[in-house]
Amino acid sequence: MEKPISPAVIRRMPRYYRYLGELMNAGVERISSKTLSERMHVTASQIRQDLNNFGGFGQQGYGYNVKYLHDEIGKILGLDREHNIIVIGVGNLGQAVANYRNFKGLGFNMVGFFDVNPNLKGKKIGGVPIMMVDELDEFMKDHDVDICALTLPKDVAGPMAEKVMSLGIKAIWNFALVDLEVPEGVIVENVHLSDSLMQLSYKVSKLK
Amino acid sequence: MEKPISPAVIRRMPRYYRYLGELMNAGVERISSKTLSERMHVTASQIRQDLNNFGGFGQQGYGYNVKYLHDEIGKILGLDREHNIIVIGVGNLGQAVANYRNFKGLGFNMVGFFDVNPNLKGKKIGGVPIMMVDELDEFMKDHDVDICALTLPKDVAGPMAEKVMSLGIKAIWNFALVDLEVPEGVIVENVHLSDSLMQLSYKVSKLK
Numbered sequence: 001m002e003k004p005i006s007p008a009v010i011r012r013m014p015r016y017y018r019y020l021g022e023l024m025n026a027g028v029e030r031i032s033s034k035t036l037s038e039r040m041h042v043t044a045s046q047i048r049q050d051l052n053n054f055g056g057f058g059q060q061g062y063g064y065n066v067k068y069l070h071d072e073i074g075k076i077l078g079l080d081r082e083h084n085i086i087v088i089g090v091g092n093l094g095q096a097v098a099n100y101r102n103f104k105g106l107g108f109n110m111v112g113f114f115d116v117n118p119n120l121k122g123k124k125i126g127g128v129p130i131m132m133v134d135e136l137d138e139f140m141k142d143h144d145v146d147i148c149a150l151t152l153p154k155d156v157a158g159p160m161a162e163k164v165m166s167l168g169i170k171a172i173w174n175f176a177l178v179d180l181e182v183p184e185g186v187i188v189e190n191v192h193l194s195d196s197l198m199q200l201s202y203k204v205s206k207l208k
Numbered sequence: 209m210e211k212p213i214s215p216a217v218i219r220r221m222p223r224y225y226r227y228l229g230e231l232m233n234a235g236v237e238r239i240s241s242k243t244l245s246e247r248m249h250v251t252a253s254q255i256r257q258d259l260n261n262f263g264g265f266g267q268q269g270y271g272y273n274v275k276y277l278h279d280e281i282g283k284i285l286g287l288d289r290e291h292n293i294i295v296i297g298v299g300n301l302g303q304a305v306a307n308y309r310n311f312k313g314l315g316f317n318m319v320g321f322f323d324v325n326p327n328l329k330g331k332k333i334g335g336v337p338i339m340m341v342d343e344l345d346e347f348m349k350d351h352d353v354d355i356c357a358l359t360l361p362k363d364v365a366g367p368m369a370e371k372v373m374s375l376g377i378k379a380i381w382n383f384a385l386v387d388l389e390v391p392e393g394v395i396v397e398n399v400h401l402s403d404s405l406m407q408l409s410y411k412v413s414k415l416k
Contacts, residue, residue, distance in 0.1 A: 010407055010410055011403075014402070014406040018402075041387075076410065077406045077407075077409055078409035078410050079406065079409060091307075092301075095300040096299070096303075099300055102385055147408060171415075177226070179248075187411045187412060189411065193305065193308055193310075195223065195226070196399050197314070197355075197397075198221070198222040198225065198286075199221075199222065200381055200397035202286050204355070204379045205284075207393065207395065
């Protein structure tokens with residue numbers, strides 16, 4: 001039954017989840033695939049195809065139950081459980097990630113921040129302390145950590161990834177502009193800002 | 209000749225550009241598709257297919273000329289010209305974008321930062337002043353701006369997008385967690401951190 005689902009489908013799922021969440025908040029209980037597709041600017045057929053990867057959730061002529069679909073997509077995305085996150089590198093980007101208001105509501109808990117700058121030691125972000133990187137081993141003994149965000153310069157991201165993997169981290173959210181080498185069973189999700197900017201400039205060049 | 213190129217191909221091009229740049233910096237002049245594919249962990253056939261979208265750049269049995277391929281991909285990505293960027297919203301994320309060291313080398317120039325917080329007025333980031341949003345109209349009269357980064361809360365991103373479009377901006381780099389509604393001829397590239405985090409948690413849930 002479990003055939004691999006294409007990355008393009010997975011990339012679209014958070015957007016469905018977001019839209020359905022907004023519909024829920026607006027008190028909408030049921031929505032036709034046509035209305036959903038108009039709001040999201042994707043074809044109704046695309047929505048059906050995407051959802052069919054997971055068994056489909058609509059009834060012909062009846063539309064989607066918003067809360068049910070939202071919750072099911074949440075389960076698909078692993079949002080039916082909480083995730084503990086540490087952030088290593090508390091520069092501007094690390095602070096932006098640490099402060100991001102939306103994560104908590106999705107079940108992502110920031111549990112620790114780490115840096116090498118002694119001036120940051122003991123400061124807190126949202127009540128969570130900034131610790132020094134040499135406290136990481138000790139911290140990991142006492143805490144369940146699911147995800148490590150690396151908001152670090154690229155030359156130190158590789159060694160730090162090795163370090164956190166050696167401490168049992170299986171999921172890295174990598175903001176450093178480097179493709180990390182990880183063994184099978186470890187997941188890396190990249191946020192490469194300059195790759196995104198280059199995609200934008202590609203599209204700009206096509207405008208002319 | 210110009211058939212539309214799939215978004216997946218476009219998403220991969222910055223990575224090729226980045227790898228080829230690293231090879232250039234390491235003094236490598238020529239590389240076989242096999243070696244390039246091993247380094248990048250994609251198949252040689254994938255590389256060939258991707259590049260064939262743009263006419264192909266290799267010679268059978270001869271490999272790729274690193275600098276030539278790097279420069280050609282740069283042209284495809286619109287990096288053969290400079291782009292001026294303004295950043296609206298100088299919180300942590302805006303400061304991270306403003307400070308990102310890699311952009312300048314790619315020809316992206318930060319030319320102005322804007323916020324509504326009067327405490328930031330007149331401060332500088334990398335020599336570039338932070339101005340108030342009500343100075344934007346005047347600024348745009350005197351400056352060529354290609355790209356506007358919106359590092360704002362989602363409830364103000366929509367109106368600000370309207371504003372900058374009315375001032376002639378055609379490309380928006382949107383970090384706010386909202387899908388902006390823009391007319392044809394305006395480009396939006398999104399960096400949605402929580403969408404990225406949900407993709408990570410999807411993959412984590414598949415690990416179990």
